[in-house]
Amino acid sequence: MGEAILELRNLKKYYTLRKGLFGKIIVKAVDGVSLTFKPGEIIAVVGESGSGKTTLGKTSLKLLEPTDGQIIFEGRDITNSKKDDLKWFRKKAQIIFQDPFQALNPYHSIYQILKEPLEVHGEKDEDIIMKKILSVLEEVRLVPPEEFLHKYPHMLSGGQRQRIVIARALLLDPIYLVADEPVSMIDASSRAEILTLFREIQKARKLSIMYITHDIATTKYFSDWIAVMYLGRIVEYGRTKEVLNNPLHPYTQALINAVPDPDPNNRFVKRPVVPGEPPSPINPPPGCRFHPRCPKRFEPCDTEEPKLIEVGNDHYVACHLY
Amino acid sequence: MELQLEVNNLYLYYKTYKGIVEAVDGVSFYVPKGMAVGVVGESGCGKSSTANAILRVLPKNTYKYEGIVKLDGINLMDLDDDTFNREVRWRKISMVFQGAMNSLNPVLKVGFQVAEPLIIHQGMSKEEAYSKAAEMFELVGLPTQFLDRYPHELSGGMRQRVVIAMAMVMNPKLLILDEPTSALDVSIQAQIMNLLKDLKEKYKMSMIFITHDIALASDISDYMAVMYAGHIVEFGPSEEVLLNPQHPYSQKLLASIPRLREDKEPEFLPGTPPGLINPPRYCRFANRCHKVFDRCWNEEPQYYKIGKEHYVKCFLHES
Numbered sequence: 001m002g003e004a005i006l007e008l009r010n011l012k013k014y015y016t017l018r019k020g021l022f023g024k025i026i027v028k029a030v031d032g033v034s035l036t037f038k039p040g041e042i043i044a045v046v047g048e049s050g051s052g053k054t055t056l057g058k059t060s061l062k063l064l065e066p067t068d069g070q071i072i073f074e075g076r077d078i079t080n081s082k083k084d085d086l087k088w089f090r091k092k093a094q095i096i097f098q099d100p101f102q103a104l105n106p107y108h109s110i111y112q113i114l115k116e117p118l119e120v121h122g123e124k125d126e127d128i129i130m131k132k133i134l135s136v137l138e139e140v141r142l143v144p145p146e147e148f149l150h151k152y153p154h155m156l157s158g159g160q161r162q163r164i165v166i167a168r169a170l171l172l173d174p175i176y177l178v179a180d181e182p183v184s185m186i187d188a189s190s191r192a193e194i195l196t197l198f199r200e201i202q203k204a205r206k207l208s209i210m211y212i213t214h215d216i217a218t219t220k221y222f223s224d225w226i227a228v229m230y231l232g233r234i235v236e237y238g239r240t241k242e243v244l245n246n247p248l249h250p251y252t253q254a255l256i257n258a259v260p261d262p263d264p265n266n267r268f269v270k271r272p273v274v275p276g277e278p279p280s281p282i283n284p285p286p287g288c289r290f291h292p293r294c295p296k297r298f299e300p301c302d303t304e305e306p307k308l309i310e311v312g313n314d315h316y317v318a319c320h321l322y
Numbered sequence: 323m324e325l326q327l328e329v330n331n332l333y334l335y336y337k338t339y340k341g342i343v344e345a346v347d348g349v350s351f352y353v354p355k356g357m358a359v360g361v362v363g364e365s366g367c368g369k370s371s372t373a374n375a376i377l378r379v380l381p382k383n384t385y386k387y388e389g390i391v392k393l394d395g396i397n398l399m400d401l402d403d404d405t406f407n408r409e410v411r412w413r414k415i416s417m418v419f420q421g422a423m424n425s426l427n428p429v430l431k432v433g434f435q436v437a438e439p440l441i442i443h444q445g446m447s448k449e450e451a452y453s454k455a456a457e458m459f460e461l462v463g464l465p466t467q468f469l470d471r472y473p474h475e476l477s478g479g480m481r482q483r484v485v486i487a488m489a490m491v492m493n494p495k496l497l498i499l500d501e502p503t504s505a506l507d508v509s510i511q512a513q514i515m516n517l518l519k520d521l522k523e524k525y526k527m528s529m530i531f532i533t534h535d536i537a538l539a540s541d542i543s544d545y546m547a548v549m550y551a552g553h554i555v556e557f558g559p560s561e562e563v564l565l566n567p568q569h570p571y572s573q574k575l576l577a578s579i580p581r582l583r584e585d586k587e588p589e590f591l592p593g594t595p596p597g598l599i600n601p602p603r604y605c606r607f608a609n610r611c612h613k614v615f616d617r618c619w620n621e622e623p624q625y626y627k628i629g630k631e632h633y634v635k636c637f638l639h640e641s
Binding site for chain 1: 477479507508510513515516538539543544565575578583587594
């Protein structure tokens with residue numbers, strides 16, 4: 001699939017919390033994550049709240065400064081680049097936020113909303129701006145585009161707003177996008193529509209996307225690879241189909257088991273669940289971070305942290321069972 | 323089959339400066355004893371308003387509130403507010419409100435918050451009430467030491483258990499749950515669903531389970547009511563509604579759900595539901611329906627019975 005667009009090498013993001021006057025607590029939100037994005041591929045980062053998935057997405061865009069590790073974008077190391085040297089990167093890497101109700105300025109018309117990023121990046125020609133806006137609106141199927149220009153966000157449905165958010169991210173022709181739970185605030189019946197449309201656009205533009213989600217069911221249709229995160233670490237990584245059909249890590253298995261399909265027989269059986277809740281990343285358990293909840297833990301799990309190893313078929317897992 | 327709850331032609335309209343919001347517009351369904359009914363639909367379709375109407379939790383701007391709500395055969399709509407408060411709310415019908423786990427009083431210990439209604443409403447002594455609260459904690463799978471904790475000392479899943487304990491403390495016959503897991507992580511969601519299954523099985527609890535997630539609803543519901551724009555468009559046993567959906571909206575809604583265990587591309591449903599202020603006087607789904615015909619644009623369909631307990635609000639099933 002060609003050269004990597006973005007490489008995250010052993011990326012770490014720690015937050016320091018103050019405790020009392022002199023005490024310090026370190027929160028290891030992202031603790032050594034490596035991922036490689038190739039053109040036209042989506043990597044779904046799946047995890048529960050507190051797993052560090054959003055921090056990972058923001059750090060990959062340099063919206064947060066990494067604590068350690070490297071970010072290589074188009075072959076250039078931008079880990080320590082300063083804000084002023086990143087304008088080229090800001091154009092090529094964009095983010096789509098979760099909540100389309102908060103991401104759009106309610107006092108700006110769609111035209112104003114979409115014009116802004118072009119202006120920020122130095123486009124002054126009104127004709128070119130208009131042409132670009134109309135074509136991107138068409139691309140996200142808000143047709144006829146002229147009708148949407150002078151509308152305001154409150155006049156649009158959740159699905160339409162999210163398409164505006166996607167359109168805004170596409171305007172500068174990025175090659176890498178972070179989509180942070182792009183459909184979790186949208187009604188079920190529109191989710192499939194948005195994801196299908198987004199997938200078509202992504203394929204046509206050969207975009208690389210980091211798709212951050214807690215909903216493992218949608219990854220089946222909207223990703224090529226899955227990275228499962230737990231407490232700041234990737235515990236399993238592989239091709240989407242492979243991970244969904246043959247999950248190896250007990251945590252991945254639990255995540256998949258927890259998601260029901262609509263089936264009337266569900267009510268007659270209890271769902272296999274992992275006990276407890278994810279521990280705080282302030283003080284992750286020693287050894288394997290999942291071991292206190294793991295149904296299959298054994299000897300080394302509470303002392304030795306498993307490494308992410310390949311078990312064949314581009315399928316990686318961090319678990320002592322393998 | 324004995325019915326716990328029977329809802330017939332229930333209306334709840336709100337008055338706003340923009341006009342009358344017809345949130346619940348002639349809704350009918352029932353809950354057999356010991357069974358769970360899942361009420362599913364998109365946001366703004368009137369699910370929560372239906373629950374509020376059953377529990378008579380009405381905002382000040384209520385414009386129209388009528389219909390029949392029978393609990394054990396007695397029409398609750400005949401009761402005055404005082405009697406309803408004293409005898410029905412929390413004692414016979416209780417509810418876990420959406421986001422309730424984040425509405426616990428932060429300065430009171432959770433044990434007290436569970437015991438309080440027993441002291442106030444049932445005149446129990448403090449000791450009695452606390453022992454009942456402890457019993458409730460065990461019921462919902464919380465260690466009894468947690469009675470002495472404050473809400474912020476508990477995780478989201480535990481707070482949700484506390485809220486369920488509060489709803490169960492007066493031994494109600496019917497428990498209404500409004501999106502009880504939507505703020506929780508999937509692994510915690512599965513734990514709560516297992517707890518609800520336990521309660522239903524052990525205590526023969528009748529339930530109304532409100533959610534936008536039809537897959538989640540299938541995890542507990544014996545019956546399903548599909549809501550669209552203030553109407554229930556399809557009602558019946560889960561087997562019928564999920565495996566043999568007859569309303570075009572139910573069909574499309576089910577087809578749009580991504581499935582982990584089946585190889586099926588999700589279909590989509592273009593368009594948006596009509597607003598509930600001045601909604602169309604014909605079928606409200608007509609503008610998005612793939613099977614629409616002339617009649618749908620002229621009048622509103624009735625409920626047609628198409629199976630033993632299967633009802634559909636669609637002209638396709640008139641005969």
